[in-house]
Amino acid sequence: MKRKRKICFVITSQIHYGRSKLILLELKKRPDVDLQIVVAASALLDTYGSVLEDLERDGFTINNRIIMTLEGGNTVAMAKTTGVGIMEFTTAFDNLQPDVVVLRADRYEVIAAAIAAAYLNISVAHIEGGDVTGTIDESVRHAITKLSHIHFPTNVAARQRIIRMGEHPKYVFNVGSADVEFVARNRFRVSEKLINYLGVGDVIDIHKPFLVVMQHPVTSEVGQNRKHINETLHAIHELGIPTIWFWPNVDAGTDEISKGIRSFREEENPHHMRFLKYLPPEQFIGLLKRSTCLVGNSSSGIKECSYLGVPAVNIGTRQHGRLKARNVVDVGYVKAAIKRAIKKQVAHGPYRRSTLYYRKNTSETIARILTRVALYSQKKFID
Amino acid sequence: MKRKRKICFVITSQIHYGRSKLILLELKKRPDVDLQIVVAASALLDTYGSVLEDLERDGFTINNRIIMTLEGGNTVAMAKTTGVGIMEFTTAFDNLQPDVVVLRADRYEVIAAAIAAAYLNISVAHIEGGDVTGTIDESVRHAITKLSHIHFPTNVAARQRIIRMGEHPKYVFNVGSADVEFVARNRFRVSEKLINYLGVGDVIDIHKPFLVVMQHPVTSEVGQNRKHINETLHAIHELGIPTIWFWPNVDAGTDEISKGIRSFREEENPHHMRFLKYLPPEQFIGLLKRSTCLVGNSSSGIKECSYLGVPAVNIGTRQHGRLKARNVVDVGYVKAAIKRAIKKQVAHGPYRRSTLYYRKNTSETIARILTRVALYSQKKFID
C-alpha cells in the first residue's frame, strides 16, 4: 500500500480556523492523507476564543499545542514571539515528520513556522501569498513566499506577483479564497441570543440595521494606534447606529487599541455598542451577512464582504494596495471622513456579488493539490 | 548639530569579518556615523577563530556579544539557532536603537537579525542579495531581500532579480563585491610560519605549488555530506599535491564533514595535507593568491578567485546558479571528475583578472549610501 502523505496544518488564530475549516474537512476526508494539526499562539489564548473546542467538536485530533506569544502588544513582543515560535515549531515538525506544512497568510507566527519547516527540508505550502497590503505583513508575506514551495494565491494579480518573485509557475495555483468559498458554500445563521450572551455592552437587535467594526492595530504605526481608534470610536458614537465591535488581534499596538476602547467606554458609557472577542466562524459569517456595513481595516471587508455584497468602510493603511471590489470605500483616520463614508454606504445598501476572490471548490482543489503535487525541497529562483 | 546616524553592523562569522572590514573602516571614519557592532553566533565560537581579537586590534568597539548557536550540526540546530537569534537580536536592537541594521549574505543568523530589525521598524540594509545558489541559502537570501529596505547586490544580474522581486529600484545599488574590493585594494602577504603554526597535519611549503580546499556542508543534502567529502578527500589524496584544507562552516552537515575528515586522517595518515580552522582575512587572501587552485564549494572560488585569476574547481550544488567567471570549472561529487578538473586547472595556470564582481570603491560607496540615503520602514511591492 502506498504510504499516506503526512500533511501538517498549522492554526495560529481563531479566525484562521474559520477560514481554513473547509480545507481541513477536505483533507480529513481523503484516504491518502495523514492529517496533522498543530494549534499555536493566539489560537490558544483564551481571550481569543476557544479554537480547541471548535476543532474537537468538528472531529479533528490535535497533534500539538504550542503556547508562544509574548505579552506587551509591542514590536519587541512580536519579534520575540517569532523567535520562540521557530524553536517550538522545529521540535513539533521534527517529531511529526510531515511531508508538507500548510500555512496561511502573513503573521509572525506564520513566518516562524515557515522558517522551521524550510530548514528541516520540509515542503511548505502557503495560502494567500502574493497580495499587497500595508504594515510589516507586507514584508513578511513575501518573505514567506520565498521560503515556500507550493503557493495558493487567491487572485490572478497575486499569482503574477509570486511568479515575478522567481517562483516556478507550475507550483503557483490561483485557487480563489478559501475564506470566500466558506462564505459561498453555506447558509449561515447567527443567533441573536449568542451575540447578546457573549461580550460586554448593550443588547443589539440584529433584526434592525447595525454596523460591525473590526479595527486591528497597524504595527508600523505603533504609538498612533490609540489616536486612530479614537477617530473611529467617536465617529461610531456620533452616528448612533447600533454596532457590534470586535476586539483587535494580538499584534504590536493591540494594547493601544484596547486601552482606547476601555477608556472610551469608561468616559462615554455608550448605549448602542456591544464588544465581542470571538464568534464561531459560522456565526460570524451569519452576522456579517445581516450587517449594514463593515467598518475598520479587516480583510473581511475586502474578501468576505465582496462576495456577500456587504458595504465596507476601510480605514487607514492596513489594507493599502489590496485588490478591492466595488463594495469598499477607503478613508483615512479622520472622524468626519469615517462618518461620511459610513453614511454613504448605509445609503447605498447592499452591492452586487463580486467574484474577484471567488473560485469554485477552492478547498477541494487545495486538498487535492496538496495530496498529489510532486514535492520538492531545494528551491531555485526562476529567472 | 545634526544627530549622527546610528548604523549597526552585525558580524556572525569570522570570514564575514574579513569580508566586511573595509566597510567597517569606512563607517568608522565618517563623522556623521555612530557605528554599532554586534558580534554573534559562530564569530564567537572559539573553534572558528578569534574575531573579537581581530576587531579590537583594528580599533573597533563591540557593543554586544551574542552566543546563540545550537550544537548538533543538523537542520534542527540551524532552525532553533534562528529562533534563539531572533530573541537575542531583538533585545540587542531594542537597547541599541539603531537607525539601520547592516546584514550580509544568507545564513540563518542573518535572517534572524533581519526579522528582529524588520519587526522593530528598523531599516535593514542587505549586502549580497539577489544571487542564485543552491542549498537553503537560496530561499533564505531572497526572504531576507523581502525583509530589507536597502540593497547592495554585487552584480547586475542580482540587481535585476531584486527589482523583479518588487523592491524599489532606487534602493537597489549594484556596488560590486566588498570581498573582491578587499582583494583588489591590498597587497596581502601570507606567513608560512603562521600557516604551519596553526592547525594540524603536515608542514606545507607555500613556495611550491599547493591547493586550498574549502568544502562546506550542503544543508539540503544532509546525510550525504560525508559521502561527498570522501570523494574530495580521496581525490586530493591520490593527486598527492600539497594541500591546505579549511574545516567547514557550522551548518547542518558540518559534523558529517568533520567526521569524514577525522576518519580519513586516522585511516590514511596523509602526508601532504594541513588542516586549518581560521586565518586572519589578510593572511587568507595572501594564501589564496599564492595557491595553484581552490577546490571545494566556497564562494571564494567564484568571487575572490575571479579577480585574482586563481583557478577554481567548484564541486556539487552549493554554488549552483551563481554567476561565474572563466576561472571556475564545475564538477559533481565524483572522485575521478574532481581529479580530472584539478589536473586541468593546474595545467592551465592563472586566469586573466575578471571584473565580474568588482567595482571601484565598493566599501566607500556602501558607507556613503548608508549614511545619506533616506530611510523608510513601511515596504510596498513595486509592481
Next chain:
Amino acid sequence: MKRKRKICFVITSQIHYGRSKLILLELKKRPDVDLQIVVAASALLDTYGSVLEDLERDGFTINNRIIMTLEGGNTVAMAKTTGVGIMEFTTAFDNLQPDVVVLRADRYEVIAAAIAAAYLNISVAHIEGGDVTGTIDESVRHAITKLSHIHFPTNVAARQRIIRMGEHPKYVFNVGSADVEFVARNRFRVSEKLINYLGVGDVIDIHKPFLVVMQHPVTSEVGQNRKHINETLHAIHELGIPTIWFWPNVDAGTDEISKGIRSFREEENPHHMRFLKYLPPEQFIGLLKRSTCLVGNSSSGIKECSYLGVPAVNIGTRQHGRLKARNVVDVGYVKAAIKRAIKKQVAHGPYRRSTLYYRKNTSETIARILTRVALYSQKKFID
C-alpha cells in the same frame, strides 16, 4: 586604584523598584561601586506602571532592558517566561560582567536570573530568602537560595532556615526588610488628585475611611482564582466601604482575576470602588498609611502594614506560613468570613507598631555587605 566592584541589580516588577529604591540609592552613593541596572519582565509592561520613568527621574542609568513575558496568564506562560529569561539574562550578564548579581524574592523572572548568574560563575546575592509561604513561590524561593551565595533574609526565622538548608552562616545576614525600612524612613503623602486621575471607577475621598484590596493569583490554584476573587469582590461590594483596588500581578491566574473583576464591574456597576494598576512607591505607602484596612493576599499586609499598624485581612493560601504580626487576620476564600474579618479589623482600628520585619539601616547594611564581603563562586553544602 582599586577596581570598583560591579554590582548588577535586577528589577523585574514595579513594586520591586519601590521596595529596592533605598538599596539602589545607597549603592549609587558608594565610590567603590559600579552600579549596573537591568530592568526586565513586567517592570517593562506598560500596564504595570512606568518603572523606567521613575528610575530616570531618580537619576539611575539603565544598562539593559529585557522584554520577556509570555502572554496567557497561565502556568505554561510562567514556565516559558523563565526559559526566555535565562537566555536573556545570560547575554546581559555575559556582556556586563558583573561581580555580583542582586536579586529579590521568589518570582519566575528571579529564578531565571539566578540560574543565568550561577552558571556564569557570578556570585548571587538574594534578598528575602528563607521565608515560608504558599504557591509555587515556596519552592522557587528555596531553589534560589540554593543557587545564591550571599543571603539577606528579613527575619530571624528565615535566617535559621537558610542555614539549615546548608548555606554558610557567615554569608546569611538578617538585615530586616528593605520594604519596611522604606516605610519607616519616610513621611510619605498620597495625592488624592493622582489617585482619582489614575485608574477607572468611582472617585474615592481618601479623607474618609477606605479599604485597599490587593489580591494576586495563586498559581497552584489555577482554575479556582476566579471563584476566589468573586468571594472577595462580593464581600467588598456588600460592605459598601469605599475601596481602592489594585489589579493583580502577572502570574498564572492573572486573567482569571482580571476577568472576574471586569465581569463584576459590568454586572454590578459598583459605586464605591476605584481600580488602579500602579502607584509610584512613595504614593503607595502614603495610601497604605491612610487606609483603614488592607485586604487580599499581598505581602504588604504582612510586612509594610505590620510596621504601619494598619490592620490586614489575609485571604487564602498565598501567604501560608509567612511570619505575621498581630495586625493580620487570616481567612479562607469565603465571602461571609471575609466580611466578618474586615468588620472586625475596622472596629479594631490601628495596631501598635511591630518591628518583626524592621531593623535599622537595612539598605545601607546591604549595600555595605555587597561591597565588602569576600565573593565566592563554588558552593558547598555545610553539614
Next chain:
Amino acid sequence: MKRKRKICFVITSQIHYGRSKLILLELKKRPDVDLQIVVAASALLDTYGSVLEDLERDGFTINNRIIMTLEGGNTVAMAKTTGVGIMEFTTAFDNLQPDVVVLRADRYEVIAAAIAAAYLNISVAHIEGGDVTGTIDESVRHAITKLSHIHFPTNVAARQRIIRMGEHPKYVFNVGSADVEFVARNRFRVSEKLINYLGVGDVIDIHKPFLVVMQHPVTSEVGQNRKHINETLHAIHELGIPTIWFWPNVDAGTDEISKGIRSFREEENPHHMRFLKYLPPEQFIGLLKRSTCLVGNSSSGIKECSYLGVPAVNIGTRQHGRLKARNVVDVGYVKAAIKRAIKKQVAHGPYRRSTLYYRKNTSETIARILTRVALYSQKKFID
C-alpha cells in the same frame, strides 16, 4: 477501571539511559503505569552515542525528542541551554500531561525539566538528590531538590540532607543507587571487538591490565580545564599502561578538554591509548569490571566501582564531598601525584565489595513508590 498513572521519564544523556534502564523496565512492566519517555539534549547528539537506538531495541516508545544544546562548551552555552530546555520541556509536558515527571541527578538539562514541571503543577520525582560534590552541580542538585516532591537519594547521608533542607521525611526514600543495582544485577561482558571497532587510537587487549579514564570538565574551573587534562594525559602517557579513554561530557569546558586531547594526540602520537565516545551501558559495566583502575572524576569511580571493587583514582574537585568507599584515592591536578596514585592502586589490586551505595531492588522500589505514593503539588518547608 482505575486510570493509569502517567509517569514521564526524562533522559538527557547516554549514560543517563544506562543508569536508568532497570527503572524503565520496571515501570514498563506495571499494568497501572502509562510510561512516557522524553529524550533530550546530549542524549540526541550523535557524538554522544545512540540512545534512541538502544531505547527502541529495548522495546521502549519515545514520546518526544528535544534537541536543545547550545554549542560553545562554555558557561554561557550551559545557561542558555537551560533556557531553551525550559521552553521545550514545558511544551512537551503540557502536551503529555503527566502525573509525575522523573528526573535524575544535577545537570542543567535536569533543572530545566524540574522548573517546567514545577510551574505546571506536576509532581517531580528526583533520583540522586542530597549528595555533596563540587562544580555548579552542587548548587543545581539542591535547587532541584527544592523544586521536587518525591526524593530517591542513594545513601543515608543524602537522605538526611534532603530532610534538613525542609523536605517532608515521608517523601524521602533512601533506595540505594540504581546505577549500582544495574551493576549488581547482571553479569555483563564486554566485547573486545566492539571496543576496538569504536573510537580511534591503538588497539587495546582487554585480557591484559588496562586503565579506563573518564575526566569531565569542571564548570567552575573554566579556563583551567585544559591545563588539568594535560596533567592526566601526560601522567597516563608516562606510565605507558594500555588505556581506554572516554571523551568528556558536554559541559562548559568540554572544548578545552577535547582540544587538550586532540593536541596531545597530534604531538605525542601515543601508542597505548584508545579514545571512545560511547559504549552501550552493559558493555561499559563489562569494561569497568575488567579494568585495573578507573582514573578521572566520573561518579562511576565512586559508585559503580565501589561495588565492583575496582580501584579508582579521583582527580580534582568535581567529586569533592561525595561519600566514598575505600576503593577511591583522591589526588589534585598534578601529574606526579596522579602517577603515584595510579601505581598505588595498580599495586593494591581489587578491593572488597562495598555496599555504601547498594540496596536490593532499587529500581523495583522506585517504580512501586512512583506508582503508589500520594502525589501532591503545593510544597511547604518542614521546619
